[in-house]
Amino acid sequence: MTPTGAPPLALPAAHFTAAFACLLAGSVAVVAAAPDLAAGAFLAGRVTAAVHLFTLGWITTTIMGVLYQFLPVAVGAGIRSLTLAWTTFALHVPGVLLLVHGAATGMRAPLYTGAALVAAGLAAFVVNLAATLARVPDRGVTWWGLAVAAANLAGVVALGVALALNVATGYLAAGRVPFAAAHAHLAVLGWVMPVVVGVGRRLFPMFLVAQAADGRPSIVALAALGAGAPLLAAGLAFGLGWPSGAGALLVLTGMAAFAWQVRLYFRSRQRARIDPGMRLAAAGVAGLALATLLGPGVFVAGATRPGLVTAYGVLGLLGGLVVLVLGHYYKIVPFLVWYHRFSPLVGTRKVPRVADLVAPTPPILALDALAAGVLTLTAGALFAGPVVARAGAVLFAAGAAVATAHMAAVALGRAPVLREEARA
């Protein structure tokens, strides 16, 4: 049994399992890379490996799984091809592991094989998503968010392949850093953020019961990010002054509009309490806002202030997107467990609520550890403190481990309410 229009549970479950494995691996990789982060060596192999475990392994794999599950809700149509979705998964996950292994060790064979597999997997995903979107007549904010994201993902892959080829040939020379900056910004602001803004237009009001919230800031956010991210990436990659400046202003506008939109969702909410998932999501948005505040300084100083660049990356990626994505898991996993365990019983007996499947303490512990870890790691990066950076990384990894163990317990039916059900 699956929710209306959704794929078999195995598809999102496989993605979510792989994503959590990457979250844990990425957290351990950050502990290993902490001295590099404290030294501002943001392009070191260990840092590159950790970053890709989060961006490709945690965030992108999650987006794929979530979209397969919730496209019917988000745009009114399920994914076009389940076969292509499984093919994507089979290319993407081994590709990420090989790419990360190659980046961490400097071995070219796994790096290139991994990059090729990831590129092929993402290309298959873009084709599948585009074919799905083409069938949807109602083209609102969510549709445009996904369309913009899919188009930019192709650019992210192209820049990534260019950077991978540079490892062997060195053809980018001094252009390596600006190319990496273009790749990273297009990935976060052009691929991930339009998905967050577009899908968030559906999910935040649903989770907060905030359907009355004014949705216009999300339109501004999407338009500004959609135009600004490619402009900024092109300007950075090719050293073009005015496109960089205009792109930076646009993405700042987009991020500010998104933060304002989330504020409106929370202020318009009808629910008296903010549940653990939405608390984590709010913390993630706060992390993104802090990174955005550092953005102009990073833009002006660039690689001359590597500590600032590293802090900007830590706040935006670990404190922002990683935590924001985790918050959505606290809504999605309990819902899927509830659906498969209890939905056949609705109307025949009293059933628990989805929220009853989530014990309150673990997400509080996880959020405290993640937030403390990010702030400590940021301080280590800003003030060149390797011990401080490592302590922050350990705290962050502890938070990720608590959240992963908790989600696994919920998924495996070990939530207290499920144990009581089993005894009954």
Add this chain to the structure above:
Amino acid sequence: MTEETVRAALRQVIDPEIGVDIVSLGLVREVRVAGGRVRVRMILTAPGCPLEGVMRRGAEAVIGRMPGVEAVEVEIAREPVWTPALMEPTALEET
């Protein structure tokens, strides 16, 4: 069996995400009772809501158990679009 008793029975069906019954949420838009036949027109909190089948089956099950019911028809309508304004005033106090 009256419209009121059918609505009372439908309060057993809870939206599992919000944790509130479908009558208090304002999802039940119309109940018609004609002899042993019951027809319910309801909406969902979001277009394409993944719980469409669950809500329909739940409503059919609770009405089907009422004495005197011979047939139940539950229609999931697209209009009106649900907003929090459709809820009973105290619906979300405990959520």
